[in-house]
Amino acid sequence: MSLKIHNVLTREKETFTPLSEGKVNMYVCGPTVYDNSHIGHGKTYIGFDVIARYLRYIGYDVLYVQNITDVGHMLGTGEDRVLKKARQMSAEPMQVVETYMRSYFEDMDSLGVQRPGISPRASGHIPEQIQMVQQLIEQEHAYEVNGSVYFDVSSFPEYGKLSGRIVEDMEEGTRITSREEKRHPADFALWKKAEPEHILRWPSPWGDGFPGWHVECSAMANKYLGHTFDIHGGGIDNIFPHNECEIAQSEAAHGETFARYWLLTGSLTLEGVKMSKSLGNTLTVKDALKRWRPEALRTFILSSHYRSPIDLSDSAVEAAFKGWQRIWGAVSLVREQLRTAAAGDASEAVTAMLEKSKADFISKMNDDFNAPAALAVLQDLTRQVNTLINEQGPQTQGSLSAIDQLYRELGGDVLGIIPEQADASSNAEREDGLVRLLTTLRAQARANKDWATSDQIRDQLKELGVVLEDRADGTTWKFE
RNA sequence: GGCGACGUGGCCAAGUGGUAAGGCAGAGGUCUGCAAAACCUUCAUCACCGGUUCGAAUCCGGUCGUCGCCUCCA
Known part of the structure; x- marks a missing residue:
C-alpha cells in the first residue's frame, strides 16, 4: 500500500x-x-x-x-x-x-x-x-x-x-x-x-x-x-x-x-x-x-489531523494527556516486567497481534499522515497488551521485548510520544535503584500487614512524582 | 465583498457510497488491605431541507451556523 x-x-x-x-x-x-x-x-x-x-x-x-x-x-x-x-x-x-x-x-x-x-x-x-x-x-x-x-x-x-x-x-x-x-x-x-x-x-x-x-x-x-x-x-x-x-x-x-x-x-x-x-x-x-509535559502536548496536537485547525484549551490538553498516560502506563508495565521475564521467544499470538497493529498503523499513516487514526491504533494495541498481561500472566522475554520494540518504533520513532526511558537524567540508574529499594521495603511491610508504613511510602513517593501500582504479581512504578 | 475550510455522542476526534475508529468525561461491574491502574458492559445515525442511488455521515442543490485568509502571523 x-x-x-x-x-x-x-x-x-x-x-x-x-x-x-x-x-x-x-x-x-x-x-x-x-x-x-x-x-x-x-x-x-x-x-x-x-x-x-x-x-x-x-x-x-x-x-x-x-x-x-x-x-x-x-x-x-x-x-x-x-x-x-x-x-x-x-x-x-x-x-x-x-x-x-x-x-x-x-x-x-x-x-x-x-x-x-x-x-x-x-x-x-x-x-x-x-x-x-x-x-x-x-x-x-x-x-x-x-x-x-x-x-x-x-x-x-x-x-x-x-x-x-x-x-x-x-x-x-x-x-x-x-x-x-x-x-x-x-x-x-x-x-x-x-x-x-x-x-x-x-x-x-x-x-x-x-x-x-x-x-x-x-x-x-x-x-x-x-x-x-x-x-x-x-x-x-x-x-x-x-x-x-x-x-x-x-x-x-x-x-x-x-x-x-x-x-x-x-x-x-x-x-x-x-x-x-x-x-x-x-x-x-x-x-x-x-x-504540560512535551508528550502531552504532542499527543494533543497529533490527536487531530495536521490539516485541521485545533483549539487549545486546558481541558483538551488534559484529555490528551490522560489518553497518553494510558499508553505510557502499558509501556512502563511492559518494560518493568521485562526485567524479570523468563527467557523464551515471542508467542505466535503476540507476534500476530503486533503485526496487525503495525500494518494498521502504517495504513493509517499512509493515508495522508493520519496521525489521529494511527494514535487510535496504539490505543487499541494498548488495550490488548493490558489484557494479555493482566489475564494471561507473565509473558516471555521475547514477547515483551517485541511489544516494547513496536512501541519504540511507532510511538517513539514515528510519533515521538514514547520516551526511550522514563528518566533520561544521569542519575536515572541511581533513582531507579532507590525506588526499587523502597518498593522492596514496602512489600515487607505489606506482608506484615503494616499498612501505615506501606501507605506512607506510597504517598510520599507520589508526592515526589513516583506512582506505585500494586498488582497481583508485584508492585510496578512509573514517573508521573 | 472575494477565496477557502468546516459543522459527527457531554467534550475532543477519525471515517468520502454499504448499516458510525479512538481518547476524555459519565453510569454499572470485575480485581484489590486501601488506593491507583487495568479490564468488561453501557452511552450518537452524523447541523437542517430536498435530490441522486438498491444503499449516503460520505455524491449533488439549497438553508442556517462556525472559522481561516484577503493586512503581520506557523
Whole structure:
C-alpha cells in the first residue's frame, strides 16, 4: 500500500511519488526569529516533524530544509520586525536574531521535534537572493523603481493557482497600498531600498537595501533542493501571499515546477480565539511546557489531523494527556516486567497481534499522515497488551521485548510520544535503584500487614512524582 | 465583498457510497488491605431541507451556523 498525500495544489489526495526514488526533498517555511515561539509554531513543526519521521520510517532518505527568516519580514507599518525588537531591547539586530533563533531550537528540542537537516538563514543567503532578483529582472518578470525591485504579477499568469486567488478580483478588495511605485497593487517586493535609518542593509546592483520577505524561501529552497523538489510545507495562514509569491518567483525564474506536493497545516486557536501577535493572546512554548509535559502536548496536537485547525484549551490538553498516560502506563508495565521475564521467544499470538497493529498503523499513516487514526491504533494495541498481561500472566522475554520494540518504533520513532526511558537524567540508574529499594521495603511491610508504613511510602513517593501500582504479581512504578 | 475550510455522542476526534475508529468525561461491574491502574458492559445515525442511488455521515442543490485568509502571523 502506497503513501497518499493531500496536495493543496490540486486539492486532491494523490499517490506520493518522489522525484528520485527513495529520496525526499522537503522544504518547510520556518519562523521569523524576532520573539519567542508560540504553541502555534509547535503545532506546525510537530506536524512536519511527524511527517518527516514517518517518511524516514518507511525508508525514504529525507532532506528536510527549514529556513530561519532573520531579515526582510516587515510589519504592516513598514517597519522591520527584527529592527523594532532590537530597538525595544537596545540590542544589535543580529543579537535579537541570535537570541530567538536559539530560543526556537531550544523549544523545538523540548517538544521532541527533530532538527531539520539544514536550517538556512535569510541573512546568510543575500547573494543568492540578489542573483535570483537579477535573473527575474532579466527575464522581465520584475522591474526596478527607485532602488527597489518588484515582481510583476501580470507576467506570471498562474499567479494564484495555489490559493485560488484571482488577481483581478483582488484589486477591489485590496486596501490602498502606500507604495505608489508598484505598477499593480498585487506586485510584491523582491528587494527594498534601505532608508538611511535601516541598519540591516546590504549592497546590491540597485543600491543599499534588503531582500523582500518571500524571496529568501525561493532562493534557499533552490540552493539546497534544486529547481524542483518534492514537498513544500508550511502553515495554512501563509498560503497567501507568501506561498503564492514563492511559486511565482521560482517558477518564473526557472521555468520549472517549484514544489510538487504542497502540504499546509491548520492553525491553532487558543480558547476559541485566534492567537495572533497583534492581539497579544499568545501562549509561548516555554509557558506551555511549564504546564504540560512535551508528550502531552504532542499527543494533543497529533490527536487531530495536521490539516485541521485545533483549539487549545486546558481541558483538551488534559484529555490528551490522560489518553497518553494510558499508553505510557502499558509501556512502563511492559518494560518493568521485562526485567524479570523468563527467557523464551515471542508467542505466535503476540507476534500476530503486533503485526496487525503495525500494518494498521502504517495504513493509517499512509493515508495522508493520519496521525489521529494511527494514535487510535496504539490505543487499541494498548488495550490488548493490558489484557494479555493482566489475564494471561507473565509473558516471555521475547514477547515483551517485541511489544516494547513496536512501541519504540511507532510511538517513539514515528510519533515521538514514547520516551526511550522514563528518566533520561544521569542519575536515572541511581533513582531507579532507590525506588526499587523502597518498593522492596514496602512489600515487607505489606506482608506484615503494616499498612501505615506501606501507605506512607506510597504517598510520599507520589508526592515526589513516583506512582506505585500494586498488582497481583508485584508492585510496578512509573514517573508521573 | 472575494477565496477557502468546516459543522459527527457531554467534550475532543477519525471515517468520502454499504448499516458510525479512538481518547476524555459519565453510569454499572470485575480485581484489590486501601488506593491507583487495568479490564468488561453501557452511552450518537452524523447541523437542517430536498435530490441522486438498491444503499449516503460520505455524491449533488439549497438553508442556517462556525472559522481561516484577503493586512503581520506557523
